[in-house]
């Protein structure tokens with residue numbers, strides 16, 4: 001049986017009621033992609049289950065094996081280090097026809113398939129924290145048995161929290177380096193601007209408003225014009241002007257090279273973590 005990509009799951013189970021599950025489930029319920037009475041959420045922590053029950057009106061359970069019985073879509077949303085124990089727990093009761101969507105960073109689909117046994121249909125997804133406000137981006141990759149309909153189903157559920165791109169699984173470490181860790185790079189920039197705010201005679205609140213709106217505006221300009229970033233940068237940089245003074249310092253201190261090294265370091269770390 002293949003998943004009907006355009007239809008709401010008849011039993012959607014989230015295993016792990018953490019921050020990411022909260023973001024993704026909140027998005028898809030708000031988008032009306034699945035009624036709450038068809039959703040079951042599991043966790044080890046009773047307080048997380050209480051929160052999900054009261055906030056979303058979903059069914060909750062502390063029994064993973066029981067919860068996944070009869071599920072047609074199961075989202076694995078526990079930390080990577082909890083995955084092996086969880087997969088062993090699910091092996092007997094996970095329906096063979098269920099689509100498994102794993103959001104655990106660095107866990108290859110092959111490892112999930114082997115641990116579950118048989119030929120489970122697995123889609124691996126890498127969301128990022130802006131999913132919490134519906135402005136995330138997720139990359140998805142199919143496992144060996146996942147179908148086009150499975151990818152479309154995963155896409156539809158994740159799109160409720162942001163954009164979705166498809167990549168071959170071997171690109172997931174690079175994706176992690178760009179969009180998984182990526183929000184932190186931009187926060188780092190804003191942190192630097194806020195650190196110097198008083199020195200340039202701006203209060204924190206005004207500086208934060210200006211910096212955040214500028215980051216959002218720059219992102220929209222990139223998206224909506226489709227122009228390359230260096231072209232947009234040139235357009236705000238006049239000879240002898242303020243931007244030229246700023247970029248001159250960044251160039252002199254090799255900030256671009258440092259950022260490039262940072263992205264490569266994130267990818268290498270992701271590769272190392274994936275190897276276990």
Ligand SMILES: NC(=O)c1ccc[n+]([C@@H]2O[C@H](COP(=O)([O-])OP(=O)(O)OC[C@H]3O[C@@H](n4cnc5c(N)ncnc54)[C@H](OP(=O)(O)O)[C@@H]3O)[C@@H](O)[C@H]2O)c1
Pocket residue numbers: 015016017018019020021042043044045048064077078079080082085086103104105106126127128129180
């Ligand atoms: N945050 C990100 O930016 C990001 C981005 C992409 C992907 N991800 C992935 O998303 C996944 C979830 O991340 P998160 O930040 O939401 O983590 P989290 O807040 O720690 O949530 C995981 C939840 O699952 C629970 N749990 C652990 N083992 C369990 C089990 N066997 N059965 C049921 N529940 C279990 C945890 O309980 P305990 O606290 O008691 O262990 C915790 O409440 C991770 O695999 C992460 O790699 C995160």
